[in-house]
Amino acid sequence: MSLSGADLDDLQGASRPSDDTEIDLGFNQEENLVNSKDSDSHKKRRSSSSSISSSSSSASSSSLSSSSSSSSSSEEPHSPSPKKKKADGDGRKSSSEKKRSRKKKKDAEKPPTVISCKVRRSQAKLAKLVMARGLQLAKVKLLRNKYDLSVPSKYSLNCPALDDTFFRRLTSLKSSSASKVNIDQREKALLALQFKILDIGRPLLFLGSRLNDPECIEALETALQLWGVAFNDITKSRRRNILRQTDPKMESLLDDQDNFEFSESNHLFGRHFLKAMVRTADDEAKLNAVGRNNNSSTSRHRRDSRGRRLDQRKDRHPSRNQFDKAYGKNQGYSHQNNGYVTIPSNISLVDKTPIPVGGRLGSYALAWNRFSKDPWVLSIVSFGLQIEFLSSPIQFSPPPNKVTGDLQLEIIESEIDALLGKKAIEETQEIGFISSIFTIPKKSGGFRPVINLKALNKFVVYNHFKMEGLPTVKSIVRANDWLAKLDLSDAYLTVPLHPSHRRFVQFTWKGKIFQFTCLPFGLSSAPRIFTKLLKPIVSFLRKRGIRLVIYLDDILIMNSCPEGLSRDVALVRSTLEEVGFFINDKKSETDPTQRLEFLGLMLDTAHLTLALTEAKKEALLRTCKKLLASHEVALWDLASLLGNFNWATAAVPFAQANLRNIQNFYISHTKTVGGNLGVKTILSDEAKEDLDWWIRQLDKSMGKSFLTSDPDLVLFSDASMTGWGATDSNCSTGGKWSSYDVGRHINELELLAAFLALQYFANSSRNCFIRLNIDNTTAVAHINKSGGTRYGVQEIVPGQWGLAFEPHDFSKDLGALAPENRSIRVALERPVAGICLLASRSSGIDDRCLLTQLEVHQGLCVPSIQPNRELYPEDETGSSPADASLPVLAQPTLVPVAAGGDSRYPEGAALSQRFADRCERRDSSSADNQRSVLNRVEIIRNRFRSERFPDQAIDLILAGNRAATHAGYEAAWNQWSDWCNRNGHHPLHSSLVNVVTFLSDSFVMGKAYSTINVYRSMLSVTLPQVDGQDVGKHPTVVKLMKGIFNSNPPKPKYAGTWDVDLVLNFFKTAPPNDKLSLIQLSRKTAMLLALVTMFRVSELAAINLSSINCSDSGLLFSLSRLRKSQRNGPLLARNIVRLEHVIICPVAATEAYIKATHPLRKPGENANLFVGSVKPHKEVKGSTIGHWLKKVLELAGVDTSIFSAHSTRGASASKAAEKGVPTDSILKTASWASESTFVRFYRRDIPQKDAGTTVLGGD
Helix, strand or coil: CEECHHHHCCCCECCCCCCCCCCCCCCCHHHHCCCCCCCHHHHHHHHHHHHHHCCCECCCHHHCCCCCCCCCCCCCCCCCCHHHCCCCCCCCCCHHHHHHHHHHHHHHHCCCCCCCCCCCHHHHHHHHHHHHHCCCHHHHHHHHCCCCEECCHHHCCCCEECCHHHHHHHHHHHCCCCCCCCCCHHHHHHHHHHHHHHHCHHHHHHHHHHCCCHHHHHHHHHHHHHHHHHHHHHHHHHHHHHHHHHCHHHHHHHHCHHHCCHHHCCECCCHHHHHHHHHHHHHHHHHHHHHHHHHCCCCCCCECCCCCEHHHCCCCCCCHHHHHHHHCCCCCCECCCCCECCCCCCCCCCCCCCCCCCCHHHHHHHHHCCCCCCHHHHHHHHHCECCCECCCCCCCCCCCCCCCCHHHHHHHHHHHHHHHHCCCEEEECCCCCECCEEEEECCCCCEEEEECCHHHHCCECCCCCCCCCHHHHHHHCCCCCEEEEEEEECCHHHCEECHHHHHHCEEEECCEEEEECECCCCCCCHHHHHHHHHHHHHHHHHCCCCEEEEECCEEEEEECCHHHHHHHHHHHHHHHHHCCCEECCCCCEEEEECEEEECCEEEECCCCEEEECHHHHHHHHHHHHHHHHCCCEEHHHHHHHHHHHHHHCCCCCCCHHHCHHHHHHHHHHHHHCCCCCCCEECCCHHHHHHHHHHHHHHHHCCCEECCCCCCCEEEEEEECCCEEEEECCCCEEEEECCCCCCCCCHHHHHHHHHHHHHHHHCCCCCCCCEEEECCCHHHHHHHHCCCCCCCCEEECCCCCEEEEECCCCHHHCCCCEEEECCEEECCCCCCEEEEEECCCCCCCCECCECCCCCCCCCCCEEECCCCCCCCCCCCCCCCCCCCCCCCCCCCHHHCCCCCCCCCCCCCCCCHHHHHHHHCCCCCCCCCCCCCCCCCHHHHHHHHHHHCCCCHHHHHHHHCCCCHHHHHHHHHHHHHHHHHHHHHCCCCCCCCHHHHHHHHHHHHHCCCCHHHHHHHHHHHHHHCCCECCECHHHCHHHHHHHHHHHHHCCCCCCCCCCCCHHHHHHHHHHCCCHHHCCHHHHHHHHHHHHHHHHCCCHHHHCCEECCCCEECCCEEEEEECCCCCCCCCCCCCEEEEECCCCHHHCHHHHHHHHHHHHHHHCCCCCCCECCECCCCCCCECCHHHHHHHHHHHHHHHCCCCCCCCCCHHHHHHHHHHHHCCCCHHHHHHHHCCCCHHHHHHHHCCCCCCCCHHHHHHCCC
């Protein structure tokens, strides 16, 4: 075959770097100088050897001695794999061949005979000039390709190529997308040098094909061997350079030539070397396992996961060959003269150079391959964690450390020394993102250093995730289970941090800069990272039938028998240690027991209860008594106490119901003082009652049962604005609301209905489980959580009744039962002992809150209601003006309808209209003359009915106004009805004077012109005509509206706008689309589409997924409903052109979003593009997209206190106008009818630097 320049760049070998690559390897240039006093021949030999020593490694030298002119007797004296050679014939060598081989070996051991030679002056001068000055690049290329040689294919001469495996590891380590040639600068320089050494071979081999003189042939072969040595040295340097970066612990394998195959010399390492790495890692893991087992042996014989005694297994100790392979030469355990000795099985194998704690998992990267194939997990343990940032962290000045005294100084100093000893931190000279450092006490004693990463966490991506904990324990623990617990020591510190991200977790101490080499405490994403990292280990163990719960570094193990538990503990322990974790024996409890402390609570499997530890009880009692005895209490102390109370609710019955007063007191006072928790205040009487309850309860509490059981009684209840109903599937009950209850909020009525159902069906029940099914999620939440705090919790009196509970006997608690199919199991926590009559409640409404109070404090809790109008009394027939059209249960008999039925819906009325009307706001007003007024839509409907319009036509007429218009008009109608009631007018029969007076009164009350104009429009389409024309178009009303406009002209919402470049620059600094979380990608896609389409948020929410068509040129889609301003024509279709800049291309973002959300979409659902970022991933509305857009504006630096999500329309249009886009194109894109709309409401100036600011150096 022909050996040309192209052959040297063969695909089987390495790609040649560019010829102008500078070679700077840091070698001593003085080694290349030639002593001018030497002889000419000495100069020649010295210069040749100098050029060889200045390089550093490469392929097998066996391929270098072969040429087209070599005789059949020429062999590869430096073949790396002599075992692979095959002799001619049957594979056996003849006696003559053996003699020649022995003679050749003997001659090789003799010192070479020095042959003198006089070099011609012209040749010496040529060599010296080229060595001193070099040659031009063009000349070098001509010389390189001057000789075209044919070399046997088996011995093709190439520079070995970097293996794909190591290239991928380098790519991940450096987070680079460079090619093999450019992935590492030292590798690039060595490869360039190796190609130049390879070029020398052509003229040498050409000489070999022309020489016949034996002495000349010998000289040539000598040159070829020296040439091959130089080439091979560069190969070795390349290997060592790569391995020091990817797997430094495997560097000793490079010294063993048997790890390289001659047949794989076209690759830098080859598969044979990779197999040697895997064997070494396996041997090292086995040795570590032996050392751990022997080191932790006790007086009892330890057993493995199969129950076998470890001291009886004869294959536990590796052979000498295993030691050699695992640790390389001159390593291991020696007795004397570096010789290995047999180590008894009862002696622990301790590595002389133990792996430090900091980033320890990185040394067990190969072991993790056994448990996980997840690239994210393997990338962290192999190369270190790369913190996921929203944008690159920026810091203007480092914060000072918070030191409280000499003791704190001493503690921090000792902890820094400890961290340095663990190699969890390192000193650095590079200044990165610096945080302050402080310490917090550990539960086990001592202190833990924590860097205050609050500033850094603002840049860290938040990803929602679920951790295991007590709910998981309750779901998998069984009665009479045996328990054990393992605790991981320095768990976070074992997770390595990528070298490029260590600069983000720096702190200073005594003028020095330190940075963490591992996962630090205080990073907001640390719990999620550690939990996700442990998932493959947990999955591995659970697949083997082990029941366990992992909460960060705490591991609870359960088994039905003690022996099985011991085996499980041994397997869990060995698995965790195999991948690099430490077990904290002091905090672990491995002896089987049925009562164990886990996450601060005592878990008792014999009684299936959770209880507070005695230490926790005493601490809570001391705190409660101290606060109760104090005259003033700091809000900070209340916050701490509430945290302890919330944690204790899992172990104390009725805990949630008896902390609400303290909770409400804390929330209200915190708002009053602006969040200053240092303020002291006097506790209210209600809060003191809660403290007193806790003091009494903690003294006698024996724990709280989490036993679940099938319900003894299943009830269904429902409520409407007119009545309630309930059933137990056998019989039903119900009734109408009294005049006092008819005006309550629907959430409150649902709770009243639930209570009345309990009163009716469970009045005589004792010690039973009851499941109560309610279709109102707010009522469900308030029952299960014993109240709420969002609006201030009031205890509701259902009619005249309340619940009474027995004072103790907690072994018979009901417990909180999980929801099923929108049903709940009432979190009564105690059996219903009976119903007690309460005193009559006070009538009326005081301070706009319903005043209700139970006889006992264990009542149902609901948010307080603030009605804005008086309640209607009942008329003679018992009917009420409240609307009776709210949803009912599947059985209509549960909630009786008022006499006469629902007159709004004749038989056969459209179901869609019924549902739409039920969604209308149900407000009713009162009048002294007891007039009843229906809602606005009902008024219009009745008007058309009176004119004998068919119902189908009425439905279509009402559909002429969209839902948003109906909602706005309904709110305006409520204002008009209230005004009429206050002034004694009928809302349906008011004169023109009343209309004008109402509008003018609204102006006096400070209503804006736009609001009053909505009132006018509503009255115009609702009330009868006046003087033959709509009331809103009456000349008097028109003049009034002009006067209101002139007196208080509308002010623009925005005086200016923000620059779109702020958002685009923010996206340019963010990670690529495939690296973003779902919520980040949702926000980005919505913002880019909003800017390019100028859509409103409601229109973004209406993008139809099935209509989206992506192509190389762009994106085509349509909306699923009409735009706000669209009056005719088909649904809007829009085409978006693909941009070259992928990071800000809306087409690329949309494609990435569709791909990311595809697994979350259910067939037949989610017809629109955007879905929720959290489960159950339903379609989102415009309000959610508005929140997304506003969050992007905030992150990009736009003042969101001024600009809302809707400002994207004006900002995008203003930017387009600034760049010279024709106005007609802008109007068409934004669907504006006229240029005046754009100019008046959306066209705003983009902030620019003025001359004065620039002169003064302002930003």
